[in-house]
Amino acid sequence: MIDHLAILAPGLLGASVARAARHFGAARRITLWARRPEVRVQLKSQPWCDAVADTPADAARQASLTVVCAPVDQIVALTSEIAPALPAGAIVTDVGSVKGEICRQGHKALPAGRHFVGSHPMAGSEKTGWEHGRADLFQSRVTFVTPLPETDPKAAEAVAAFWTALGSDVAGFAPDAHDEIVAHISHLPQVLASTLCASLAKRDPKWRNYSGGGLRDTSRIAGSDPKLWKTILEQNRDEVLRALRAYQDELHGMERALANRDWFEVQAILERGRAYREQFRPIP
Structure with missing residues (x-):
């Protein structure tokens, strides 16, 4: 079980991660951050969310696992933004459908003792928005976990175990x-x-x-x-x-x-x- 899970920019996938983590008991505490203030207000009333932060850094400050659910061109920037706030041993993953440069740049963006491990759940939909999130979205779906050669093996194992806990079938591949x-x-x-x-x-x-x-x-x-x-x-x-x-x-x-x-x-x-x-x- 993840002690403290942070989810940044929850749309369909991020909200589904939060719902699934709560449903399957994969996280003790769940904190969200959304870019738009009106969305943050809406999320505060959701039963699958324990707290809503005003900034990405505040959401990730005490998180043992942070899941970045932003569009693929924003993932590295958000990872860099939260990097100084991450506690020792923290792991950052994402849900982007492209992995090569995201994994390389994400790894470089984090200080020593913090770990970036790429992920990609094959569980999307033509629908968008957090309101379409479902606790069963990852059930029996494949999730790619894409560590680099220099990735800490225990961090990669923790990310794989998290997706398994959400009901996903994990497939490990190099990012490229x-x-x-x-x-x-x-x-x-x-x-x-x-x-x-x-x-x-x-x-x-x-x-x-x-x-x-x-x-x-x-x-x-x-x-x-x-x-x-x-x-x-x-x-x-x-x-x-x-x-x-x-x-x-x-x-x-x-x-x-x-x-x-x-x-x-x-x-x-x-x-x-x-x-x-x-x-x-x-x-x-």
Whole structure:
């Protein structure tokens, strides 16, 4: 059990961390900090929150574990801001969907005896805001924990144990390996869903009213926050470009097969896709 848990900038993920920590008894005390004063007022009345701090440093001052839930381009800045206030032995983690530079810069930002260990729960939603947080959001979902070679092993173990306590299945990878993986399994699907809808938006808008479940299922994540995803794509640009180029090769293969009336190849592509889809983990 974490003695004192601090959560900075709680949106969907941060509020879910707090709710889950309270539900599963993973923290004795939970302190939150939100950037907007009106949100801090709203959070004070939540039963899964023991205190709301006025500044990030105040929230983290006595915390044994601080979870930074800000957008990926703000995580290092917040980590640097709280660094002087952290008690000896404190651990800082995050929930950002890009890890390489965040882990390297986060590690550098902390003084000796304080530890940064990157995390990324694969448990988001197209919804945003703390009011959508759920105690079961991480249940049976994968959370990446991404220590650097120089990361203190006990700190990495503590972060992994925390996510396990919230019901998550922990997967350990180096930060750069994580970024390659999520470029293909998370960032590429977002780009495909968004560009599909952007393309269809150029057609007759009434067409959407005739669609069945296929378009809704395929395009669900196109409803995600564009500003948030613009930042993620900026941070993981190189890996996303590699994933896009590999996907373009596959798409061009389908285009060639159709153009050449190579129905054997068309079916082969469809069968490879179905075989991959059928091996997904069961939905929790």
